[in-house]
Amino acid sequence: MxxxxxxxxxxxxxxxxxxxxxxxxxxxxxxxxxxxxxxxxxxxxxxxxxxxxxxxxxxxxxxxxxxxxxxxxxxxxxxxxxxxxxxxxxxxxxxxxxxxxxxxxxxxxxxxxxxxxxxxxxxxxxxxxxxxxIGQDFSQKLTPKTMPSVSGYTTHVHNVPKGHGGGDIFDWTETRPGTYFITIGDVMGKGLQAKFYAFSFYGYIRSTIHTMLGATDSPAELVAGVNKALVNDTTMEDTFASLLLIRWEPERNTITYANAGHCRPILVSERGAEVITYSDIVLGLTPDAEFKDTSIVMKPGTALVAYTDGVTEQVTKSDVLLGEEGVVDVIQKAYGHADPLDAMATGILDVSKQQEFSDDVLIFWLQRLTAIDRQTPRWFSPFRDVAKGS
Structure with a gap:
């Protein structure tokens, strides 16, 4: 046609x-x-x-x-x-x-x-x-300019839109001293239309968190609130999105998250990498969807890696998608590098059919430092936006 x-x-x-x-x-x-x-x-x-x-x-x-x-x-x-x-x-x-x-x-x-x-x-x-x-303008608005600076932790963000981009979302907010909410989402669709919906969805998330925080700080309950608002808004009819909402409390060294159909995050340490298996349904399907909180204790040297489907859907030289197993392998090899996201990007492209990403790619790396890590200076590539805790 x-x-x-x-x-x-x-x-x-x-x-x-x-x-x-x-x-x-x-x-x-x-x-x-x-x-x-x-x-x-x-x-x-x-x-x-x-x-x-x-x-x-x-x-x-x-x-x-x-x-x-x-x-x-x-x-x-x-x-x-x-x-x-x-x-x-x-x-x-x-x-x-x-x-x-x-x-x-x-x-x-x-x-x-x-x-x-x-x-x-x-x-x-x-x-x-x-x-x-327009897509670049939206991408800039959908990505924070800075990251939390937290003693004992380091954070890395890689956000590279493809062309005018799609519906990837990343945001963070400090809801009270020492407590951070991190949002990683993906509005289904490609191109500028997905970017418009992502911007609206971004507004839902921020307003829901600020409105409901007086009553709850449960990521699962906040995600349920976002879902209900999304389903009941006729202007967002037939809009579906995945969302990973993380509550990070560095003083307690804990992460609590709710996952609404998003790519499953991965925990990595010197002992290896594992997929955090629990995930609920995507947002926008039913107003009564229920979501579950999952808590993790961040041990020294452990990193949490979250990402969007532009990573798993990268086509390899074998003409198959990189997939979750491929991501786990790349993360394990990147662990220990001074700049893990640069190592991840290089590792992904090394096995890719094309030497560039075929879709939007967003990766978030949150790592608790060991005593040795705190004494070791780190360098960062200009490959993507990065913020590092002290």
């Missing part, structure tokens, strides 16, 4: 059918006999380009183009005039109204197709640049 659509407005039946046939080989084409019919079609779906005759019954091309310019959803749509009028006044009038091209009849159909392709390509480049700019 063609990616881009064109609306042809032409009262001459033979020419209209010819244009529909030739352009229909590359684009989704709809046709109208006059401006009034064209406006009705515009109300149903906005095309990527409009080709219109000038002289037509009921509503001519100039009136149609003026109506297109008045609508917010079509104001930027490229517009080509086809006309038998060769006088300079008509051409100037078309140019003054913002027409992108002005082709005089009779014309070479291949020349018209070439101009159409050029305008569509310009639209494609502009839209890609706009999407990437």
């Amino acid at each position: 063609a990616e881009y659509s064109i609306l042809i407005v032409e009262d001459e039946r033979t020419l209209r059918r010819l244009l529909e046939y030739r352009l229909g080989k590359e684009y989704n084409v709809r046709t109208a006999e006059n401006g009034i019919e064209a406006l009705e079609l515009l109300s149903e779906e906005v095309p990527d380009l409009i080709i219109s005759d000038v002289m037509m019954p009921k509503m001519d091309g100039f009136a149609l183009q003026a109506a297109v310019q008045e609508r917010q959803d079509t104001k930027a749509t490229p517009f080509i005039f086809l006309t038998a009028k060769v006088d300079e006044d008509s051409r100037k009038k078309g140019q003054m109204t913002g027409v992108d091209d002005y082709i005089t009849k009779p014309f070479d159909i291949d020349q018209l197709i070439s101009r159409v392709n050029r305008l569509i390509e310009r639209t494609k480049v502009f839209q890609t640049q706009l999407d990437e700019k």
Whole structure:
């Protein structure tokens, strides 16, 4: 199915059918006999380009183009005039109204197709640049600029959006002195739409935590509150998300978390790595979903590693997904490096089919230091945003 659509407005039946046939080989084409019919079609779906005759019954091309310019959803749509009028006044009038091209009849159909392709390509480049700019802006807003600085612990974050990104979320907040809530989530979907939903979802999480903290600090109950708000909001209908909500209490050396269908976190130490197996259903399925708190004591040298599915879904040289087992292997090899996330990224790409990540990648590494670690200086690569506790 063609990616881009064109609306042809032409009262001459033979020419209209010819244009529909030739352009229909590359684009989704709809046709109208006059401006009034064209406006009705515009109300149903906005095309990527409009080709219109000038002289037509009921509503001519100039009136149609003026109506297109008045609508917010079509104001930027490229517009080509086809006309038998060769006088300079008509051409100037078309140019003054913002027409992108002005082709005089009779014309070479291949020349018209070439101009159409050029305008569509310009639209494609502009839209890609706009999407990437908006996506980058959202990615920056969805990622904190700093990390907690906590004696005896070190934190590392690797967040690399792919293109204009998807729905990965990372956030932290200190709810009371010495208690931190860390949020890692993924709104299902790709591209800019997922990023918009991720931004809304991010708002749900923050508002729910701040609203409910007076009554509970249970990650499971907070996740249930986020889920209920998500399900009951009609603007987020059919939006599903995974969420890992962690309560970190460094003075007690404990982590308590609730996992709503997110990639299962991994504990790693010098003794090896293990997957924390418990996980509940994703958010957005049912308002009455229940979630469970799981607590872990962080022993010296132990690290908790959480990540999004861009890591597990990386395709390896064997044409299979890296998967959870592959992630465990990479984490074990990265453990002990001064910069474990740089080592992880290198390890993943070493076994990947392509030497770049194919999707958004977000990894969080939280490690309790040993007495020796505290005396050993660490360096950090500019590969990703990193904050380190003292």
